[in-house]
Amino acid sequence: MRKLIALLLAVVMVLSLAVTCAAEEHTSDVELTFWAVSKWNGIYGTEADGQTGDWERYMAEKFHEMYPNVTINVEVYDTKNGPAVMASAIAAETYPDIVHDANTRLMQYSNNGFLVPVTEYMTEEETATFAAGTFDSIRIADGNAYFVPYGTNVMAIMVNKTLFEQAGCADLLPQGEDRTWSFDEYYTAVSTACANLEGVYAAPLFADISSGGDMYTWCWIYAAGGKMFDETTNRMGVNCEETKTGLAFWKKIIDNGLAAPGGAALKAGDAAPLFYQQQVISCPCATVHYSRLVAGQANGTYADFDCEVYAVPHAEGVSTISCADPHGFAVWKGTDAEKVYWAEQFVKFLASDENAAFIKAAGEVSYKICAQNLYEGQDDNLVYMSTLMDKLVPSGSSIPGYTSCRFEVTPYYQQLYLGEIDIDTFCENVEEVCNDYLENYEP
Amino acid sequence: MNRKRLKQDMIGIAYSLPSLILIICFMVIPIIMTFDMSLHNRTLKKDVFIGFDNYTRLFTKDITYQKALTNTFLYVLVLVPSIVFISMYLSSVIVRKSQKAGAFYRGLFYIPTIASGVTVSIIWSWVFNPVTGIANYIISVFGGKGLEWFSGRSTAFMCVCIVSFFCSIGQPVVLYTAALNGIDRGYYEAAEIDGAGPFKQFIHITVPGLRPTTLYITIITAVNAFQIFIPIQLLTSGGPVNSTISMMFMLYKTAFTDFKFGYAAAMGVILLILISIFSVVQFILQRKE
Amino acid sequence: MTQKLHLFRKKRSGIFGTVILVIFALICFFPFYWAINSSFKTESDMFLKVPQWIPLKPTLQNYELMFNKTSFPQWGLNSLLVSAAVTVFVCIFSSLTGYAMAKIRFRGASILFGVIVVTMMLPKYSMLIPLYTILKNLGWFNTYWGIAIPEIAGQLPFGIFLIRQFMLSVPRDLFEAAQIDGAGENRTFISVAVPMIKPAIASLAILTFVRIWNDYLWQVLVSTKKDMMTVPVGLATLQSETVIMYGQVLAGCIVSSVPLIIVFIVFQKYFTKGISAGAVKG
Missing domain, CATH: 3.40.190.10 (Periplasmic binding protein-like II)
Incomplete structure (x- = not known):
């Protein structure tokens, strides 16, 4: 009898131990x-x-x-x-x-x-x-x-439709459902509009990318089929014809007085506000810039103008792009x-x-x-x-050293903006300096 | 006699002990650790001893750093004399005012220190905004064409100096106004009788009388000028084209964007040595009195 | 004739001086005035081509948003506690040490003083990582200790320097008289030294309070939890990489300045009197 009880007790103990073991998996605090x-x-x-x-x-x-x-x-x-x-x-x-x-x-x-x-x-x-x-x-x-x-x-471009209508050239904006336009179409649209409006500029192009926002300066390069960083080689891909085409268009807007003044020192965070304050009629932007505008218009922070979003203008023969x-x-x-x-x-x-x-x-x-x-x-x-998600191009963020290297480009962009160097020199210098940086980069 | 000396020593140490413990724990030890870090190549994952390599690299290979070095010296050369002399002059004007007016002016000059560098810098960036800024607006009212301010290579440095100047002038003015009240009126009266004009009085009575204060202010202003950072971080990010970069700015970027902690530590040590040398020189000049 | 010329010269230089004074004072005050001005406008009104010197459509929106959207009261309380505590301890310890360095002739005083002054010269950014490591080992993150104690250490060199300078100018006779009367060091300190340097202590109090209140760098390192944030840290959360909400930032800065202005006005008379003596005789 005693032996039976002992056996029973042992079985109960073993069983309860097994149960608690099983239950204790992943239950500790x-x-x-x-x-x-x-x-x-x-x-x-x-x-x-x-x-x-x-x-x-x-x-x-x-x-x-x-x-x-x-x-x-x-x-x-x-x-x-x-x-x-x-x-x-x-x-x-x-x-x-x-x-x-x-x-x-x-x-x-x-x-x-x-x-x-x-x-x-x-x-x-x-x-x-x-x-x-x-x-x-x-x-x-x-x-x-x-x-x-x-x-x-995703990256796109915001346009102040109200001002375009005021200038009488709302028809120069993309009419198709895909909302795309080429460099020339964009240039015609903004230059005509600015000519008919007073004290307003085409876009807040900025060169101070030391705190981020480089995507909205590089968008013109990507839209021409070029690139800054090349993820296949883990080095710079900046020194090529397509990049130079994109930069030439960027410079065209600046040199013809269509870019908001002070762009050399303007930071990304101060560029979109110029659009919100209706000082510029278009602005390369991220989804969040648009959302902030909508929210700000709702609570009266910003004036209530009609804003339309289009794809970033692309070079001839290049399909629309976006970046994420x-x-x-x-x-x-x-x-x-x-x-x-x-x-x-x-x-x-x-x-x-x-x-x-x-x-x-x-x-x-x-x-x-x-x-x-x-x-x-x-x-x-x-x-x-949301539909632009299909058109993304890589930015180079997977390259080791990308994070700090992307800021190294700032002085060269500023020099290019101010006209101190030309596009070829820009491409060569950036390629040399950044490749050097990436090669010597140790995580 | 010795016992008394010993007792003095012990009391002196006892009075200083709380301060010493805190300073050693939270100032001296970090400084030593920083120096140790500067002898290593330390990044997010690595920590390798490399001796003085960081230092040699800073002085021989790093062109941006050398630019930061020269820029910082320029900042010190521009800011220290201007702040010291102009605050001295302004204070001499203030003391001739009534008590209430004097206090009022002192408050106005001290406001930027109270409002903190961040707010003040934001407002200055608006003032100098080429599109919507008041500076260009005022110029246009007078019929001129707006300047580039922060986007121009030469004008950016000037703008940073202006902002820094108006942020730093408060404390020296307050100090000088107080010190001026301490100079015996009798000297001035005697000089008047002798026929010396206000300018001569200033040179021969006021300036010498203020010497001790001047040295104190010179050191504090120089320390702040060597470490100039906030206006640059908020207004120009060192640009355009690195024309406004300073040593502190490079240090911050190297440590917290590039994650090169050892390299940045070396920059910090060099800054410490430079400021110390400057201050020692000032103290020696003072001893000569 | 000479007297008239003198008076004329004095008056002319008086007017010239006043003009310069007013110009500089206005430029100094301008950013603060513009901040107040803008904080009562909507953002679309802040950046008009023709600036509004006084808001034409004043709004309390920014202040409302700032108080609602943020834990400003909590930040204010944290800042107040930390600043007040640090100020009190800095004043006490600086007075003790300053007195010791100046009046008690003990060996090693000058070396200690030299070390203390040199610690003022390393930029705080350089010390961030070592300080962080020390704090981690002590486990002081998100605690009042963690914010306050390193701040005390950081302000002590300046405080000691100031008090020592001022102490040096107090005549030795006073101390000797007390000691002849049989007072020990402690007695001398409490009943003779402290009353003599009350102005200096008051000045140190204001300077320290203002500096700690506005000190962003150290506080952001230590207080990552919402409840532990102080005012400058909290205000910084209103600025993101993409868009800065200027209205709220300015409203926050104005409100943050108000206590400091009050402190300054209240202690103003002691402030000037105190710094003067220390600096002049130094």
């Missing part, structure tokens, strides 16, 4: 750090008291409700000095577990080997929920993609397997179908197939911009 460089204020972007980081905190809470053992601490960084703080942290070997950031920094982290490759936590099925080519566009030299793109701006600057989520490599596991789950949660529509708060375009028609019936400019 974990605390994760989430570095968020927020792209929009508030959870939905529309709250009057929305602040940066609200959405990330909301997501962290929801995840915590689903998995109470996981606590996620959100640290919000602004784009101004956030990079300095994050760099200092990494230098002091303080690493996060999850990151939500722009592709420039995520690419740097990828090239430095800090991140977990996407294929390690996402199945083929899961990656298939993203638009075709999404992960291909962010692969680095070793063939892996290291972050999950969530949303992006994706941002997304990444999992940081770590030694604690539990933490990495939960970080992966959280990233998948953030990038899941049910959470895809939040990108609307940023006024951007989503990479997920299920969220391709976010703006259907609400804003045809944004619907149009």
